[in-house]
Amino acid sequence: MRNLFELALVLGQQEKGFGALGAGIGYGAAAIGPGIGIGYVVGNAITAMARQPEAAGMVRTTMFLGIAFTEALALIGFVVFILLKFT
Amino acid sequence: MTPVLAALSFPPIEELLEWKDMFGIPGFNKVALLCVLSTLIVIAFFLFAGRRRELVPRGIQNIAESTVEFVENSIIMQTMGPEGLYWLPFLLTMFTFLLVANLFELVPFIQFPATARMAVPLPLALFVFLLFVIMGIKRQGMGGYLKSTLVPPGVPKPLYVLVVPIELFSTFLMRPFSLAVRLFANMLAGHLLLVTFALLSAALFTKSVMIVLLPLPVAMLVAVTVFELLVAVLQAFIFTILAAVYIGEAMHPQH
Numbered sequence: 596m597r598n599l600f601e602l603a604l605v606l607g608q609q610e611k612g613f614g615a616l617g618a619g620i621g622y623g624a625a626a627i628g629p630g631i632g633i634g635y636v637v638g639n640a641i642t643a644m645a646r647q648p649e650a651a652g653m654v655r656t657t658m659f660l661g662i663a664f665t666e667a668l669a670l671i672g673f674v675v676f677i678l679l680k681f682t
Numbered sequence: 683m684t685p686v687l688a689a690l691s692f693p694p695i696e697e698l699l700e701w702k703d704m705f706g707i708p709g710f711n712k713v714a715l716l717c718v719l720s721t722l723i724v725i726a727f728f729l730f731a732g733r734r735r736e737l738v739p740r741g742i743q744n745i746a747e748s749t750v751e752f753v754e755n756s757i758i759m760q761t762m763g764p765e766g767l768y769w770l771p772f773l774l775t776m777f778t779f780l781l782v783a784n785l786f787e788l789v790p791f792i793q794f795p796a797t798a799r800m801a802v803p804l805p806l807a808l809f810v811f812l813l814f815v816i817m818g819i820k821r822q823g824m825g826g827y828l829k830s831t832l833v834p835p836g837v838p839k840p841l842y843v844l845v846v847p848i849e850l851f852s853t854f855l856m857r858p859f860s861l862a863v864r865l866f867a868n869m870l871a872g873h874l875l876l877v878t879f880a881l882l883s884a885a886l887f888t889k890s891v892m893i894v895l896l897p898l899p900v901a902m903l904v905a906v907t908v909f910e911l912l913v914a915v916l917q918a919f920i921f922t923i924l925a926a927v928y929i930g931e932a933m934h935p936q937h
Contacts, residue, residue, distance in 0.1 A: 656760040660927065663920045667860040670867035677870070681695040 610614035625672025632665040692881060698798075698870075716796035720782035724775070753777050757923050762930035768928060776806070777922040780865070784914035787873060788907060795914070798869040800862065803921075808863035808885040810925040817934030830935035832840075861924055868917050872910045 602677045641656035699713030736861035739747050753774045758766045777888035779798060781788055797803055832849045833842065857918030882899040 652756070653760060656923065658898065659916070659920055660923065663864060664860075665926060666868075667864050670864055670871075671860075673867050673871055674863060677695075 599640050600610050612662070620678040621625045621679065622672050626669050629669035632668075633662055636661040636665060683855075693877070712794065712797045713796055713802065714794065714925055716786050716794065718801060720779055720786065720796060721731060723782050724778045727778070749778065753922070757919070757926050761923060761926045762933070765933070766926065766930055769926065773922050773926055776925065780806075780918035780921055781915065784918050785911075787876070787910055787914055788871065793873075793876070795869040795873060797865050797917075798873050800866050802855065803862040803865040806921070807858045807865075810861065810928060811854075811858035814928040814932040817929055818935075821933050822935065826861060827932070827935075861921065865917055866920050868913055872906075875906050876903070876910060879906055883929055912927065 636658060638652050640661075643654045647654075699715060704712060706709055706714055727742070728746060728845060731743045732934045734743075736743065750770070752766070753768060757773060757777070758770060762769065783796035783802065785795075786792045787798075815827075818831070821827075822830060833855050834845065834849070837845050879899050879902045882904055883896065886896045
């Protein structure tokens with residue numbers, strides 16, 4: 596804990612230190628939810644495809660849609676990372 | 683370890699934000715050139731494919747026909763139904779343009795996807811946004827469209843206070859924004875990944891003993907390149923299919 600505090604102090608002396616720290620932690624946090632979500636989406640899609648292989652095409656299309664919607668959150672996190680880190 | 687890391691100099695982020703003008707035309711940079719180039723490639727591809735049409739397709743005509751069939755079967759029929767075939771030319775153009783623009787990421791000496799600047803996906807997303815709003819108003823009328831978008835069926839009346847602002851936000855603000863950001867951030871992240879591993883490989887390519895570590899980033903670079911090929915195709919597909927879903931939903935609210 597003490598070390599973390601000292602690390603934060605050292606980073607704070609540099610101009611963009613806290614920005615970079617926040618960017619890293621923020622992106623890490625933003626990736627948790629979408630990671631779990633995409634896992635659910637793909638897992639259930641595989642279950643559906645295994646149960647009904649004849650519906651695989653439709654399931655795959657819907658799976659990509661679900662992934663796209665879920666992934667958007669992680670990508671917004673990535674954009675925030677870029678903004679915090681480089682501006 | 684330190685001299686190796688010191689040799690690893692990441693290019694400043696300004697390289698991504700401010701581009702040099704090309705051919706002395708102000709505002710015409712590499713990204714604009716790539717956009718023009720991908721438009722020309724798409725036009726030339728379909729012109730050449732349709733020049734000598736044969737009953738049994740061969741060569742380039744075969745590729746063009748399977749592209750059209752892919753958009754027809756995997757995008758339109760899955761999301762809009764037979765009525766959506768009216769949108770085939772628009773969605774086909776959008777898919778092929780985005781595909782070529784994304785694949786520039788992996789072409790040697792170009793190595794930058796034209797869609798990794800917000801200036802390219804954002805107008806496309808706003809165009810799709812305008813299209814589905816106009817289609818919705820045209821098909822269902824102003825009141826009917828607002829009712830079918832803002833009020834999902836089967837919601838009890840007291841919950842309208844909560845549901846209507848959420849739907850308003852997610853349909854009219856989040857949809858164009860996330861459509862643009864999804865494409866932009868995916869391509870930019872892929873570009874940064876490729877740059878990182880290429881630079882790491884280049885920094886380890888020295889005479890020092892650190893060269894034994896060289897196979898690791900090189901293997902990673904190859905893996906990321908293959909992954910980016912998948913991402914480039916998938917993002918063009920997802921952008922097009924989401925446009926089809928949005929337009930189809932505006933045409934048939936009950937889906």
